[in-house]
Structures are given as C-alpha cells and as structure tokens.
Amino acid sequence: MTYPVVGMVGGGQLARMTHEAGIPLGIRFRLLSDTPVESAAQVVGDVVVGDYRDLNTLREFARGCDVITFDHEHVPGDHLRALLEDGIAVRPGPDALRFAQDKGEMRQRLHALGVPCPRHRPVADPADVSAFAAEGEGFPVVLKTVRGGYDGKGVWVVRSESEAADPFRAGVPVLAEEKVDFVRELAANVVRSPHGQAVAYPVVESVQVDGVCDTVIAPAPELPAERAVAAQELALRIAEELGVVGHLAVELFETRDGRVLVNELAMRPHNSGHWTQDGAVTSQFANHLRAVLDLPLGDPRPRARWTVMANVLGGDYPDMYSAYLHCMARDPQLKIHMYGKDVKPGRKVGHVNTCGEDLADVRARARHAADYLRGTITE
C-alpha cells in the first residue's frame, strides 16, 4: 500500500466532512478525538482517543502519519514545533497557525503587510478602552480576547468604559477594534499547497445572526467583479505571505463606503465554505486534503449559478431525523449534512445546501429546510 496516512487532530464536524471527502482518494485517515463519540469519531475507522494538549499523546498519534492537519486551531504551537522536530509534516505549520490562534499577532502581521483591517490596538484595562475609543470615532468599541474565541464567544461590543470590564477577567490579552460600519460580511476562501499552487473560491456573503454564521450565499450577490477579484487576491496574498498550507478562510467586512477589511482568519475548512460540497466542482474539504498532501488542487469553480448554505441550529425539538421526511419530500434537490451531534439549543448540528438558477428560490428552500429541521416552523 502506497497511500499516505493523513492524521487529523480534533473530532468535530470539519474532521467528519474531511474524512468523507478523503474516502474517494483512497488515502488512510486517522483521527485524534477527545472522546469516541465526537462527530467525526462516529464515522472514521481509525480513531485514537486522546487529549491533543498532551504532547506525548500527540507524538504517539503522529507516529506513522505522513502529514498532520487540524479540525481546529487549538493545538499549542510548541507541540507542533516538537512534531516538526520529530520529522512529521504539519500542515498548516505552527508559523502560519499562530496568526489564526492569536488575534493580536494576526492584526500586527496583517497591518505590517498593508492589509486593510479595522483600526485596532491591544488594550490593558477599561480606561485604556476609553482612550482607544477617544482616538477614533468613540464608542461602541469591539473587544476580543486574543485567544480562544469562536462563534461570537470571546467577543464583546461595549458602549462605555463601564461595560468594558468583562473581557479582562479571564487574564488573556485583550484587543480593541473599531466597530466597523459594514453593510455585510463576506468571506474569501482559498486553498494553498506546499509547492505554492493556490485556488480561490468565489467570494461569498456570510449572514451572521447573534455572532453565529446563519446563511452563506455563493457567490455574494451584486458584488462588483473588481471587488470580488480584489478580495480573492487579498486572500491569496495572505495565504502566501503567512505560509498557509491547506484551506484559508478570510472573513471580511464590506463597508458602506465600498472598502473590504479583514475581520478574522481561519486556517482549516470553514463554515463559509460548506456550500462547496454541493455547489463547487471540488469541495473545500477535498482541496484541503489535496493541499496538505501536496497534490495538485481541484477546480474551485461553482457548479450552479447560486448555492445557499444555511446552518441548522439546535432548537427545542430533539428529533431532527423525523423532519427529513417532510424536507426531502418537499425538495428532492435538498442536500442535508448532519454532524451526528445531540441537539442543544443554539448548537450547530448540521447544515443544508441548495443550488439553482433563481436566488430567491434557492434561498427560500435553504431557509425552509433549516427552520423546519430546527422545529421553528411546522409546515
């Protein structure tokens, strides 16, 4: 057998869908999962249960893998450097991942590269937040812990100095950013190989609700072509400058005055790329694998005029499977992607993709299915 072994750290839905995309490649997929019941651990054959924060566990897991990649960005950089010293290929590597792990380092590096970002600086305490506000347009100000945040966690919008105490309680460095007056959020997804090949997916619109991605529309409607190309070029440049290998999601603000600013980076398959499973020639998961294996990348072009992804959040009704009957009967083209997770209110437990020629229809079909699966509508 000459097929390589890809080791993926983290048992979430991104690993689950990466395994799915790896089956046709004939590669071996090995998973390091916190528990045997995680989303990916349910469907992968070769699962090691262990804690990625423990270096010995990680080393033991990596032995026999041809390359290590990630479902999340939480593996300590020192651990990854130890793997590199062991001769293991780590993709993306620690020197790239630090910019996805630490928002302070990310801002500093992007600023140095001349990449347009929201006004920002580290802040020491609530009084310093007031000073930051005074340096610009005043309150509100966005505060972020530099590490550990996701899906709106670790992010606060504060309207006064007195509201600014919470973020400092965890003892993690805090970054202040201007509250950008954006018209919408975009995402530019690219994939880059060690040998420097890169592909860019169409720029998408990402609709957030309560800080959580709700809907993604591919391509972003009415985005001027030159702005779309500029966003793709920006993402490709960031991938190259930061030495990213694999999938890179660049979350963007489109401002009222027509600028595009970088909000966040993610160096792994990303929620804003889930539409590619059914809407692109090659999915983000397949291309992430091809990149970390240093294989030529697949065509990122869309297969339909419009694709809409809607996240399925947990609601009050625990039995989503029963809802398949109505959803599938109503829309034979609907693509359901569930993660094998127990339903908890607000938890992302799956997503749906719809494709077609008419955006309003494609969007309505995705919305209906996501709402029906959640249980917020009953017909």
Added chain:
Amino acid sequence: MTYPVVGMVGGGQLARMTHEAGIPLGIRFRLLSDTPVESAAQVVGDVVVGDYRDLNTLREFARGCDVITFDHEHVPGDHLRALLEDGIAVRPGPDALRFAQDKGEMRQRLHALGVPCPRHRPVADPADVSAFAAEGEGFPVVLKTVRGGYDGKGVWVVRSESEAADPFRAGVPVLAEEKVDFVRELAANVVRSPHGQAVAYPVVESVQVDGVCDTVIAPAPELPAERAVAAQELALRIAEELGVVGHLAVELFETRDGRVLVNELAMRPHNSGHWTQDGAVTSQFANHLRAVLDLPLGDPRPRARWTVMANVLGGDYPDMYSAYLHCMARDPQLKIHMYGKDVKPGRKVGHVNTCGEDLADVRARARHAADYLRGTITE
C-alpha cells in the same frame, strides 16, 4: 439520538461508497465485513468482522440495526428469512433478492411478466445444449451457472457441444441463452422505496471489455427518447413486480433490430451507476440509503450534459497514488474514486468520473486517467 442504524453486509467498495454517502445523513452505519482490511472496513467506524454465511454471526450483527442491506447478493435466502422472523427489516428482502441470486428464477419470472429476454432454458448436459442450439439459431450459445457468477465469471460462450462440458463440472444448474446479436449494452438504474416511490436515472451505455465493465456513458449516446423511456419504464416495472427495495440495476442488450432485452439484474448499487456520484443531483448510493430507510428519494437528474465513468483496473504498476500527481494536474475537474484495494492485474481497484458538454472530450479525459492510473500509458 434518534438516527437509525443501517447495517450493511459485505465490506467491498459498494459498502465503502454507501458509507461515504451516509455520512451527511447523520445516520449510523454498521458494517459486517469478512476481514478488518476490506475496502469498506478501512473507512467505517462501526465494523463487525465475521462471516455472513454463519446465521448466528448475521443475527448478532443485525441486532440493534434498524435495517439490513447489502454490498453483494450472496447472503442465503434462508438466513434473511430468519432475520425477518427476528423482526429485522431486510431491504431488499429475500423474496426480491432470489431473482438477483438465481438467474434461472430471474429468467422464469421475467418471462412470466412478459419482459423481453434472450431465448433461454435450463440445460442438463452438453447434448442438451446442442438441442437448445438446434431449437433456435444454432451455436454459439451462452451458458451460465444460475448462481455465483459476476464480472464474466460463471459465463461461457460455447461454439459446439464439445466446448459445453466446463459449465456442468461445478454441479450447479446451468442456463442456456441465445447469443444476442446486440449493438451495445445499456443499463437502466432505478431506486424504489418500501412505500412505493421510485426514481429512474438516465439510461446509460455500458461498454464491456472481456466481460468486465470498462466505461459507462451517461446518458447513452443517440438513444432514441422513446427507447430510453421504455427502458426506464421496464426497470421501474421490474422493481415493482419483484418488490425490490433500494437500487436496482437492469443490464440490457440493445439489439441490431432495435429491441431491448434484459441481460442481468443487480439489487444493490451497481458499477453502471457510479457516474451518479459526480454526474447526478443524488447519487445511487445516497438514494439506496434513502430507499432502505424509507425516506423520500432524491432527484436522479443529471448535473452535466455528459458524464463518463471509467473503471480503473489493476495493472503491472502497484503504486497508483504517484499517478495522482499527473492526473490531477492535467485535469482539475477529474474525480478519482479509489477503493483502498491492493493492485492485482485486472482487479477493479477504483474508477474515475468526468463531466462536461463535449462527449468526445469527456470520454477522452476519463480514458486517459484510467489508463494512466493503471500504468498502460505514461504521459
């Protein structure tokens, strides 16, 4: 957790690809595999290693499954009846599967239904084969053991009585059939649910080389629309009359005089349906699962004007993975599906799918990739 458990008997590539298609549905997939290294066993999380010919093993496996389905048609009917008596849903059931397991019963039943078949009858010995030949157009005559054949095994074309001895040596009943003067082979693939819903995929052309499927073209080029619809209706009717649940492949001969005759039946995902993974809105594997779970079926329509599937057979060169580099770089739209099998000369180890607007181009791309992976061409 309310998601059902699907138990699949047999660890081959059909189970591997069915598992792949089941991951997005969030269902639980349990595999009964002869060994832990079979194609599907490499990628499935929940694997029971055991012999499906042993009723206790099968019963133990089925316990806790909501439905049992199959990678192959070799499970004895009596075992399946025992599972039904245990209260297990078996799909397709033994009363349908017998017509895929026994070519004699299949011919008898299709004949009774008035389905056009090659002239046929059971034969007792070589002299009886001569008599069968004399009843029609003479030699050559096709001889088939009624059980156990696949991919050209268990099938002989004999040109004289003296050539007709071999098929009788195994002690299995032998069926004689006229050697049909066909212009090409077609396949009509349909999927049927317990509640009677059914979908028909476009009729495809199946190009056989040495009795093994080599290439599938979807849809079959220049097939008159009324003949295509007639073939679909025929397959739908067979599925209903035989009570098939799940995927049914009806392999057909298109004769020089414009008739369509049934060659073989397969009651499981089938090589002639592999093109649906990349060329149809819903793959045969996803629809097989939806059928055995009695979920509404997915849209079977094509996603491209032409899709070509080419099987990758083992050649002299064992390392197919190295060949990915050239194939993927040459054709970023190429879809490779490998089965995790060791290369042996002539063994089906994978397939490729290509899609596009121009048939000659789509076909050439598939041919190139299959030949390059096999090692019969080097550029």
